[in-house]
Amino acid sequence: MPDVGLVKTQYYTFAAPPQELVLECGKKLGPITVAYETYGRLNSAGDNAILVLHALTGSAHVAGWHRIGERKPGWWDPMVGPGRPLDTDRFFVVCSNVLGGCYGTTGPASLNPATGKPYGLDFPLVTIRDMVRVQKALLDHLGVKHLVTAVGGSMGGMQALEWGVLYPDFMSSVIVIAAPGRTSAMNIAFNAVQREAIYNDPAWRGGDYYGTPGPERGLALARMIGTITYKSDESWSFKFARAMNGRPGDLFCLDGRFEVENYLHYQGRKLVERFDANCYLYLTKAMDLHDVGRGFNSYEEALARIKCPCLAIGISSDILFPTYQVKEIAEIINQGGGRAFYWELNSPYGHDAFLIEFAKLGAMLREFLAQIDKRPQEKV
Helix, strand or coil: CCCCCCCCCEEEEECCCCCCEECCCCCEECCEEEEEEEECCCCCCCCCEEEEECCCCCCCCCCCEEECCEEECCCCHHHEECCCCEECCCCEEEEECCCCCCCCCCCCCCECCCCCCECHHHCCCCCHHHHHHHHHHHHHHHCCCCEEEEEEECHHHHHHHHHHHHCCCCECCEEEECCCCECCHHHHHHHHHHHHHHHCCHHHHHHCCCCCCCCHHHHHHHHHHHHHHHCCHHHHHHHCCCCEECCHHHHHCCCCEEHHHHHHHHHHHHHHHHCCHHHHHHHHHHHHHCECCCCCCCHHHHHHCCCCCEEEEEECCCCCCCHHHHHHHHHHHHHCCCCEEEEEECCCCHHHHHHCCHHHHHHHHHHHHHHHCCCCCCCC
């Protein structure tokens, strides 16, 4: 694959007047540092930008880069770069770590300027809408005047939809992948038990664990629970079936494990190595609070604010955000006089398909962007 160029994480610190951002919860936060990466070049009109929004434990590093022969793959590597669906010869691609995250943007693990210690649970509750307002400040700083699209999957899709509601004149399209317009009771239930896993780890210490290993078992268990919801029955069965790990005699041992159990433990350990437990608590809560209708007279009124074309992509085997939740977005926008499309990604991989089915998803994005972006076909 072609290289997307030398890209590194950059940081922007801003403070909204009067030096603080007023969050949806009513509390103030500032200054705020945002970690972000850009790919490609912004044109002179400032209107060739694409904003990519990441999911729950993602980061700004959406695509790979080289440094002295070293390559660090991004979480959406096949989608971003020269000639790829988000073509960096044509588009200026921006991705930032969300507010409340732990990859450089201000969050619970950041130092509280008032105390000189990590915020921990002193960090205020943030929402998807707060994240989007911070992203808008970043784009203003970068000189972006108009977005070709805002695109994301899962929690990233929630952010993309909020962009369409909050800033309807700022973009030419919105692409929502495997995400609802409001979080359902089942989704909230999944997140609640994950947070309980962290709360019940004695090493969590009420969120004041910095300087210690922290609630490793609790965070690992939370990830194991979440991972179950990211797959489908078909994908679990195909990958593991009833295969056992270890010696045949382990079958009748209490601690004998099926291969699927080993996989869940592996995913838990991987997250512990790279993520902060308090950030996991705050971001899952932000997902629970997601409802684009909040603050408007109705959910329908909020979606009617989306003036640009909206592509809602559901995943056929998704049990976390079933297709009906995604399809509802397009239906309500169209009923309100807008222009929306529902396309379905047929995949056995469940919710994770938007991080796996790059060929199928890439073709969808390429086709949709070709319809939306009518600017002259020239490199920047």
